[in-house]
Amino acid sequence: MDNSHWLKSREIVERIIIRGSLILETPTYFGAGDHDGLVDIPLAVDPLEGKTLLTGASLTGALRSYLREYEHGYGQQGDKKSLYMNLFGNQEDNEGEQSLLIVNDSLGEKPKVELRDGVKIDNKTRTAKDKHKFDFELIEAGTCFLIEMELLLPKEDTRKEKLLLGLAIALKGLEKGEISLGFRKRRGFGSCKIKEWNVCRYNLTTPKGLINWLNEDLKEEKRGQNILTLLGINESNLIDKRYIFTMNATFSLDGSMIIRSGYDKADAPDMVHLHSNRNGESIPVLSGTSLAGSLRARAFRIAKTIGSEEKASEMINRLFGSEIKSPADKASASQLITTENEITNPLNLVQQRIKIDRFTGSSLPTALFDEQPIFEQKGTNVKFKVQIQKPENAQIGLLLLLLKDLWTGDLPLGGEASVGRGRLRGLNAKLTYKESFDIQHVWEINKKNNGKIEIVGDRDRLENYVSDFIGGIAA
Incomplete structure (x- = not known):
């Protein structure tokens, strides 16, 4: 048989x-x-x-x-x-x-x-x-x-x-x-x-x-x-074994922002902020790629300031994914995840600008261009969500330092940062750390009317995450 x-x-x-x-x-x-x-x-x-x-x-x-x-x-x-x-x-x-x-x-x-x-x-x-x-x-x-x-x-x-x-x-x-x-x-x-x-x-x-x-x-x-x-x-x-740190933050726009889009209508200005279609309407967005790029560059700068360039590169590549410089480099997925979000209630204005000859101080011929950033007005909000899968304490500490830089307007997003674009003012943030299937930590950070910051949750634990980052990268 x-x-x-x-x-x-x-x-x-x-x-x-x-x-x-x-x-x-x-x-x-x-x-x-x-x-x-x-x-x-x-x-x-x-x-x-x-x-x-x-x-x-x-x-x-x-x-x-x-x-x-x-x-x-x-x-x-x-x-x-x-x-x-x-x-x-x-x-x-x-x-x-x-x-x-x-x-x-x-x-x-x-x-x-x-x-x-x-x-x-x-x-x-x-x-x-x-x-x-x-x-x-x-x-x-x-x-x-x-x-x-x-x-x-x-x-x-x-x-x-x-x-x-x-x-x-x-x-x-x-x-x-x-x-x-x-x-x-x-x-x-x-x-x-x-x-x-x-x-x-x-x-x-x-x-x-x-x-x-x-x-x-x-x-x-x-x-x-x-x-x-x-x-x-x-x-x-259902028992979820995924352990993850999540940051949901809301900011107001301090001035203007432009993430350049290479494609728009034929009669559009030379440069237009990135828009995406939602329900038949073209809506300005903060792209996850732009956000991740800004966070990565600033994270490397912070890590390199405290520790050696080798240690900084190792930590950033582990958090944001490997930087591929040659075919021999091995790729790895990013632990940090960003989202693409709509920017609510911005003001669209067209500006005309010129390029100046740095030697003569006069405008260059044929160097007149116009652009359409988004500007702040009442109710303009920028929201985004950042997550770290299976985070280390030092990685959470680094993300908290990035949040501080965004909150205070020190870390601009998008292009033309040198002329003051892309700066944010923090309004509120909710931090959640699912440390195991039955342990979860939650913090809320709010800007009060008097300008002071209120933190609800275990502040010492947040401080320890930052200390773990500084101690780990400086060792």
Whole structure:
């Protein structure tokens, strides 16, 4: 008798088809792998219909990574008994097991494209490096993808419960907006949420259930916004092993700000602050890439002032991701995550400027240009969120020093800092440190009407984080 593994039945007794409306909340890039066009990094589109394409492989990878981190923590691996390996399959040497979750490719709408510029900044001169500028295409925020997946449940009750729990955790991450997709998702791109779930279960042990599945009958489909309820999962069974420090801060604008955008209307000024489309409107934004670049440059300057350049580089590369200077350099992901946020209620004004000849003191011919920064007015706020995954105390201390520099206006954001642009005034900040699954520290920092700062929470602990940074980098 042949007892080969591939001849054994998987004993599938139930199939669950899950559909959802996935809405992009920030611009998103799904790569094409073809860089021969007019744009350096073009989008992936379906070649037949020209619609945006979200591949099942890309969505599956994001769900698998989220479930692994939720179950074991950032940077940790599990074994074959782990939820993520049971759900998504595993492969060790020449042996492995196929995934019981089938995730389909999804076509969105015909793409409404945003073009963005990227540039590498020299830390010493704070200017753009030569031959380090590139552009890329992004799918506009608000684009909808109808995602679909199918879970195959085996006869064994214990494994069935593990599969349902693992799927519920992963899909809950999409529902809460904790999973980002595509390129530069640690810099604010690819944020998304599920608007509504549709779940239909088919019992394959009965003729009715089998026929309904073959006919794709949706009469018993359930709809809702809570995937745990639709799958019958108790939220008390979820234990989050991710440890993270989060800073949510709100600032007012002190003067003006400009993050240059290379693409705007034909009759626009020569330079315009970066805008992004939200619900059909062009809204000024603070990009996660610009914020991260400013934070990295200032963090390196602080670390280098206290310690050696070698120690400073090592710490900054670990926190912000490795700086790739040659093909031999090994890449690593950033522990620090930034978001892209709308700037509320700014004032748009056009200014005309000229370039002055430094020798004669007169204006240079043909050097007249106009620009449109955003200016402060009543109600203008700049908000952003910064997170550190699995943080060290010294890294938290460094982020607190960066917050101080932003709060006092010493760290400008965007371009033209030398003429006073990009400076902020701190209004409030909420700091949260999830140190373990049952320990969480919370602080609130508020600017009072008399200009003084009020700190709610354990101030000594914050001071200790800064001391750990200074002691670690100076040792």
